[in-house]
Amino acid sequence: MSAAPFPNTARVDAFDKVRGAARYGADRSPPGMLHAALATATIGKGRIESIDTSAARAVPGVRLVLTHEDLASEIKPAGYLMAGGYASNGLQPMIAPEIAWRGQPIAIVVADTLPAAIEAAALVRASFAVEPIAVELSAEGTQTVVQSESQLPKPMYEDIVAGDADKAFAEAAVQVDAVFTTPAQHQNPIELVGTVAEWKDGTLIIHEGTQNAEAMRHGLARQLGLTPEQVQIVSPYCGGGFGQKNSLQIYTPLAAVAARRVDRPVKLVVPRAAVFHNSSFRPASRHRFRLGADKSGKLIAAIHETDSQSSRHDLFPTLYAETTGHMYAIDNFRGRERLVRTDTQAPGYMRAPFEHVAAFTMESCIDEMAYALGKDPVALRLANDAYADPISKKPFSSRHLAECLTRGAAMFGWDKRQMAPGSMRAPDGTQIGWGVAAGSYKAATAPAIARLTLTDQGRAIINVGVHEMGQGIRTALSNVVAAKLGIAPELVEAEIGVTGASPQHLTAGSWGTATAVPAASEAADAMLKALAELGQSDAAGRKPAELLKAAGRPSLSVEIRRKAPGHPDQIFGRLASGLPSAMGPAYPEYVSFSYIAHFVEVRIEPGTRRIRVPRVVSVVDCGRVVSPRTATSQVQGGVVWGIGAALREASEVDPRFGGFLNADIAEYVVPVNADIGSIEVGFIDKPDPRLNEVGVKGLGEVVMVGVAPAIANAIFHATGKRLRDLPIRIEHVLDKGDL
Amino acid sequence: MQPFSYSRARTAAEAVEAIAAGGQGTRFLAGGTTLYDLMKLNVEAPRRVVDVSGLDELADFDTSGESELVFGALAKMSDVASDERLIRDYPALSESLWKAASQQLRNMASLGGNLLQRTRCAYFRFGEPFQCNKRKPGSGCAAIGGIDRGHALLGGSEHCIATYPGDWAVALAAFDAVVDVLGPKGRRSIPLQELHREPGDSPDIETTLAPDELILRIRVPATDAGRASTYHKIRDRESYAFALASAAVAVAFEDGAVSEARIAIGGLATRPWRAFEAERSLIGKPLTEEAAKAAGARALEGAKPGHHNAFRIELGARTVADALMIAKARA
Numbered sequence A: 001m002s003a004a005p006f007p008n009t010a011r012v013d014a015f016d017k018v019r020g021a022a023r024y025g026a027d028r029s030p031p032g033m034l035h036a037a038l039a040t041a042t043i044g045k046g047r048i049e050s051i052d053t054s055a056a057r058a059v060p061g062v063r064l065v066l067t068h069e070d071l072a073s074e075i076k077p078a079g080y081l082m083a084g085g086y087a088s089n090g091l092q093p094m095i096a097p098e099i100a101w102r103g104q105p106i107a108i109v110v111a112d113t114l115p116a117a118i119e120a121a122a123l124v125r126a127s128f129a130v131e132p133i134a135v136e137l138s139a140e141g142t143q144t145v146v147q148s149e150s151q152l153p154k155p156m157y158e159d160i161v162a163g164d165a166d167k168a169f170a171e172a173a174v175q176v177d178a179v180f181t182t183p184a185q186h187q188n189p190i191e192l193v194g195t196v197a198e199w200k201d202g203t204l205i206i207h208e209g210t211q212n213a214e215a216m217r218h219g220l221a222r223q224l225g226l227t228p229e230q231v232q233i234v235s236p237y238c239g240g241g242f243g244q245k246n247s248l249q250i251y252t253p254l255a256a257v258a259a260r261r262v263d264r265p266v267k268l269v270v271p272r273a274a275v276f277h278n279s280s281f282r283p284a285s286r287h288r289f290r291l292g293a294d295k296s297g298k299l300i301a302a303i304h305e306t307d308s309q310s311s312r313h314d315l316f317p318t319l320y321a322e323t324t325g326h327m328y329a330i331d332n333f334r335g336r337e338r339l340v341r342t343d344t345q346a347p348g349y350m351r352a353p354f355e356h357v358a359a360f361t362m363e364s365c366i367d368e369m370a371y372a373l374g375k376d377p378v379a380l381r382l383a384n385d386a387y388a389d390p391i392s393k394k395p396f397s398s399r400h401l402a403e404c405l406t407r408g409a410a411m412f413g414w415d416k417r418q419m420a421p422g423s424m425r426a427p428d429g430t431q432i433g434w435g436v437a438a439g440s441y442k443a444a445t446a447p448a449i450a451r452l453t454l455t456d457q458g459r460a461i462i463n464v465g466v467h468e469m470g471q472g473i474r475t476a477l478s479n480v481v482a483a484k485l486g487i488a489p490e491l492v493e494a495e496i497g498v499t500g501a502s503p504q505h506l507t508a509g510s511w512g513t514a515t516a517v518p519a520a521s522e523a524a525d526a527m528l529k530a531l532a533e534l535g536q537s538d539a540a541g542r543k544p545a546e547l548l549k550a551a552g553r554p555s556l557s558v559e560i561r562r563k564a565p566g567h568p569d570q571i572f573g574r575l576a577s578g579l580p581s582a583m584g585p586a587y588p589e590y591v592s593f594s595y596i597a598h599f600v601e602v603r604i605e606p607g608t609r610r611i612r613v614p615r616v617v618s619v620v621d622c623g624r625v626v627s628p629r630t631a632t633s634q635v636q637g638g639v640v641w642g643i644g645a646a647l648r649e650a651s652e653v654d655p656r657f658g659g660f661l662n663a664d665i666a667e668y669v670v671p672v673n674a675d676i677g678s679i680e681v682g683f684i685d686k687p688d689p690r691l692n693e694v695g696v697k698g699l700g701e702v703v704m705v706g707v708a709p710a711i712a713n714a715i716f717h718a719t720g721k722r723l724r725d726l727p728i729r730i731e732h733v734l735d736k737g738d739l
Numbered sequence B: 001m002q003p004f005s006y007s008r009a010r011t012a013a014e015a016v017e018a019i020a021a022g023g024q025g026t027r028f029l030a031g032g033t034t035l036y037d038l039m040k041l042n043v044e045a046p047r048r049v050v051d052v053s054g055l056d057e058l059a060d061f062d063t064s065g066e067s068e069l070v071f072g073a074l075a076k077m078s079d080v081a082s083d084e085r086l087i088r089d090y091p092a093l094s095e096s097l098w099k100a101a102s103q104q105l106r107n108m109a110s111l112g113g114n115l116l117q118r119t120r121c122a123y124f125r126f127g128e129p130f131q132c133n134k135r136k137p138g139s140g141c142a143a144i145g146g147i148d149r150g151h152a153l154l155g156g157s158e159h160c161i162a163t164y165p166g167d168w169a170v171a172l173a174a175f176d177a178v179v180d181v182l183g184p185k186g187r188r189s190i191p192l193q194e195l196h197r198e199p200g201d202s203p204d205i206e207t208t209l210a211p212d213e214l215i216l217r218i219r220v221p222a223t224d225a226g227r228a229s230t231y232h233k234i235r236d237r238e239s240y241a242f243a244l245a246s247a248a249v250a251v252a253f254e255d256g257a258v259s260e261a262r263i264a265i266g267g268l269a270t271r272p273w274r275a276f277e278a279e280r281s282l283i284g285k286p287l288t289e290e291a292a293k294a295a296g297a298r299a300l301e302g303a304k305p306g307h308h309n310a311f312r313i314e315l316g317a318r319t320v321a322d323a324l325m326i327a328k329a330r331a
């Protein structure tokens, strides 16, 4: 366990990034490279009856136009990530004439220049046989699947149940029963999905920002009839993933095949509107949440029923109740999750996919319960803190939620809050609301293989399975390896995101740091041991490079394998084949979550009712903080995202057409600087030694969990209005209510 | 995007000659922030583009005149927004530019091009499969009965309810600006309020400007009411978004009563919308909060809601009311 906190070192790649020296996937332009563009379907669902590419082919500079008529036998489906495959959509477009969603690609054009490719793609004409669509949760023609009765693997997707929630709720002295809705949302990282495909001596090399190079590699091998050794993925940096880039995307095989056909490297950068329609997104959802308490304020029952948007072709399983079932000491809990098939691409994991939404429902209800009981919302949470997991009755590996709440309350000045809604006002009539909510996110762990090489020049190279997506994993790895070896962090280089050496398992679900950092730390221990075995008599106090030199060794390498507690050894087979292999929150001996408490001030102006968030205080329990600088940045970014999710972002759907209407970042409004006030961050920074040797839990996702309910609760405090549909906008508070 | 030929004009006269020679489907290019955007979306597909961004004769502006302010059509939004005299004497004009788009766009975009920016209606911008009478006359209007949260409440027709999205033209409308243009038949001046058309049954024709006419300058009559003015813009985020509702207002007082009131509203109508009735309701009376609210309600009189935009009637009224109180505080 790391006894001392880590120092606040700078991001190791900051200088490269601001100079543009960090190379992202689509930054590559190998010699002879051609450009590709996609033509997409304009119907919501149906079948291509005929497709005319003659005008496209006639555009000067066009080398190749491919449609489903060309590709049926050249590309096989890669399978859906959540069904044993590798792709974000199990349905691979352009290998059959069927159209399953609006915006699905129907042709790829390759040309000498990008303008020629774009021009030609716009000239592809198709006629379709059109079928009716159902794209909204409540639309006629959707299909509802009860998750626990579906083919999805159990016990993973069994409903979470403890005690008898229905009976306990019916008998509860105080009841809250509410319905919530949340919209479809899109990740919108700045880096578009972009791929550069290149064939060299029968090997396919793909440059593309991804969170899951290993799945891309195996998925492409499967799709194109290659061995995994014939595919290499290069993704040293990913310009933001947030779940959008967590698996093989439908575009990559198209670029690969095009490159093979023209025998030249091909670059395909997918425009924002096409990304909206073909990469993943946060599904729309609807929830009924019931919460019961006795008169003393002890929570005794919770029932969480959910309907979550899925696609026709792939079932995107949900785990909303995994958040709400384990959060407080509630003995009687029942979850029931249903999936609603609609005509879209498969939705997927967008930052805190279930947890953000689940926390919105539960933490809003907790607030409502606090008011029903006349209790302070922080006090109510503290009174119902859990000391063991209420579902499995196992202990938590660590849990410092209470400390997050009390420290956050102190930092925020919560004791000055007046409880009554509408009781705090600025002199100009602006309504002020203070809200609180808590969040949790599973502390998962994936298996990893770490190779550490040390040179007699003093450099250390750590090769381990993890991706740099801006979260700062390179900095965290440097800090940990440098601290162990007693060298400067800038001497440590991370070889990550590139296939061929250590398996590059999916980096998602906040397990990246808890997976790669302990593995790197163990590798560093192995290195220290190997150095000691070099037999230098006066080893103590000497730098590793000196020991190597003295021993006449230009370099030294060690390799370790690490898996989560409770993982069987076969997990390394899964890891090697690019399948998701993470474990958690349930481990054999305990249950592990990260926790956070958010305190939010909102101000709602009297006239035009703009809702502003001038300050937020967030205190996190993520175990040991291995990189304070990038961790703070994670929290701030997560809070910004939470503000966007609560007050701004919604992907608009016109049920007549399907697809998404505001499919660009001018019209899909994410927060801008002017929307963000002060975000004060606190870390408990207590290591969780049961989970791993460094004591880290996850951070990147828990940070946004609970922001939305904290805001909604603050709006209630300001206005007396309970708003249960996201996003909350001016129109929802225009009517000032009775206050 | 389709190929197009490009030429660069050295003088205004040359630009007009070039566009007349180019015939149908020729467009002026200034900052390109609207034109290129719509070309990339295949909504605009000019065959020829005449670049007027180098016309130095139209790049200047002068806010020091006794009788009028003069803005060259190619002056940059960012330069004009930060003009100190404008900020002091006509804050509404400066704010309408500051609150538009982003700094990067304002650095590129011209005042003349700004007037001619086109609607943000998604059904217009994103092409097939959406019916759109503006993009494809006679095809219908997908916005009616669709997602119309941002669509116009005033000045629409059964053929089109697209909002005029710009801010600057709204502020200019409040100040009785005039637009000087040059065409093959010579010069003429168009009152800004007559520049933009309501859609009626031909939403594709958006202005009274002929396709071969070049905007030279925008002139604003000097007025003391400029000092007590504001451009108040309410949007879905605090910056870099189009108006859900906006109001350009200016007021002057004599003996505590309103002697002059100017109100134009933006984001709510199919064109920059001057609210004369609302102005008149204020004259001769003290500007109280009640009077401001009543004027706001007046300004939105006749508004026709669709499915998702009714809230913007009340929001628009309150925007006007708040704007009036902000302006009053500056008097």
Ligand SMILES: Cc1cc2nc3c(=O)[nH]c(=O)nc-3n(C[C@H](O)[C@H](O)[C@H](O)COP(=O)(O)OP(=O)(O)OC[C@H]3O[C@@H](n4cnc5c(N)ncnc54)[C@H](O)[C@@H]3O)c2cc1C
Residues within 6 Å of the ligand: A666, B027, B028, B029, B030, B031, B032, B033, B034, B035, B036, B037, B052, B073, B074, B077, B099, B100, B101, B102, B105, B108, B109, B110, B111, B112, B113, B114, B115, B116, B117, B165, B166, B167, B168, B213, B214, B215, B216, B240, B241, B242, B243
């Ligand atoms: C993401 C985004 C956000 C935006 N947000 C806002 C906002 O909040 N508020 C706002 O007001 N605007 C906003 N805009 C619009 C922006 O202000 C306009 O695009 C810009 O002002 C247009 O000026 P330009 O010089 O670039 O025009 P161009 O794109 O060059 O031209 C626009 C049109 O005007 C014609 N034209 C240009 N100059 C002349 C002339 N002298 N005579 C005759 N015709 C001419 C062109 O032929 C073309 O049809 C936004 C734009 C974008 C892309």
Ligand code: SF4
Residues within 6 Å of the ligand: B119, B121, B122, B123, B124, B131, B132, B133, B134, B135, B140, B141, B142, B143, B144, B159, B160, B161, B162, B203
């Ligand atoms: S409102 Fe106007 S611009 Fe929008 S779809 Fe209808 S006709 Fe087209």
